Amino acid sequence: MGNGPYFPPDTNYIPIPARLAGQLLQDIESIEELKCTLRLIAMIRERRSRRLWVTLAELEADLVLSKAFSGNKKAISEGIRLSVNRGAILEKVHENGTLFFLNDGPGRNALSKFSEKDLGVEETVDPNQIEIVPNIFKLYEENIGVLTPLISEELIEAEKVHPPEWIREAFVIAVHLNHRNWRYIEKILQRWSTEGRDDGKPRRHSQTTDPKEYLRRYGHLARQGKIDRS
Numbered sequence: 001m002g003n004g005p006y007f008p009p010d011t012n013y014i015p016i017p018a019r020l021a022g023q024l025l026q027d028i029e030s031i032e033e034l035k036c037t038l039r040l041i042a043m044i045r046e047r048r049s050r051r052l053w054v055t056l057a058e059l060e061a062d063l064v065l066s067k068a069f070s071g072n073k074k075a076i077s078e079g080i081r082l083s084v085n086r087g088a089i090l091e092k093v094h095e096n097g098t099l100f101f102l103n104d105g106p107g108r109n110a111l112s113k114f115s116e117k118d119l120g121v122e123e124t125v126d127p128n129q130i131e132i133v134p135n136i137f138k139l140y141e142e143n144i145g146v147l148t149p150l151i152s153e154e155l156i157e158a159e160k161v162h163p164p165e166w167i168r169e170a171f172v173i174a175v176h177l178n179h180r181n182w183r184y185i186e187k188i189l190q191r192w193s194t195e196g197r198d199d200g201k202p203r204r205h206s207q208t209t210d211p212k213e214y215l216r217r218y219g220h221l222a223r224q225g226k227i228d229r230s
Contacts, residue, residue: 013137015155036065052101056097084100090102090111099114106153139167170189171185
């Protein structure tokens with residue numbers, strides 16, 4: 001093990017249920033269950049809401065789990081089964097395989113609305129690859145603070161409707177104006193959605209770096225009403 005930081009500055013973050021790091025961590029006795037539960041959450045989060053379930057075949061083929069259990073697929077299936085029995089993961093048996101959902105609000109909603117056409121959803125993100133572009137959770141952790149379950153769900157919804165470039169630039173604007181809270185960023189995104197961007201196109205990086213210009217364009221959003229600090 002090197003002397004460098006185990007989690008370097010460009011580390012990506014994913015939200016996990018607080019209960020998993022609390023009561024469940026006390027209750028779980030099987031390392032297989034813990035590893036499989038954590039990995040399933042990571043695989044779902046890395047998909048950025050495109051698909052809120054994972055198949056047993058995907059778990060068994062996952063490079064991380066394969067290395068964790070030295071290629072032992074039985075250990076993977078047993079770990080997932082323990083998590084299902086505990087209630088942390090929801091299971092749907094389908095003629096083409098078994099699907100697993102996280103037993104949280106978005107996961108339960110996805111399971112209740114699941115239909116045959118959902119099986120045709122293509123996965124465009126390789127769960128074995130680290131996402132290079134900072135995701136919305138990392139932006140929040142680095143610029144605002146600790147994620148809560150409620151904020152995590154709001155961030156997931158924001159990713160569904162706003163381009164990644166818009167989200168990143170909205171965070172940049174909030175930081176420049178020292179309005180480090182999600183409500184302010186949300187107002188910027190809502191404004192762009194209804195009124196459009198200045199050039200009508202999302203940009204990779206903001207063309208404005210002058211705080212005075214940011215204040216001229218977006219300072220009024222903070223004065224339209226009290227903004228909480230979440």
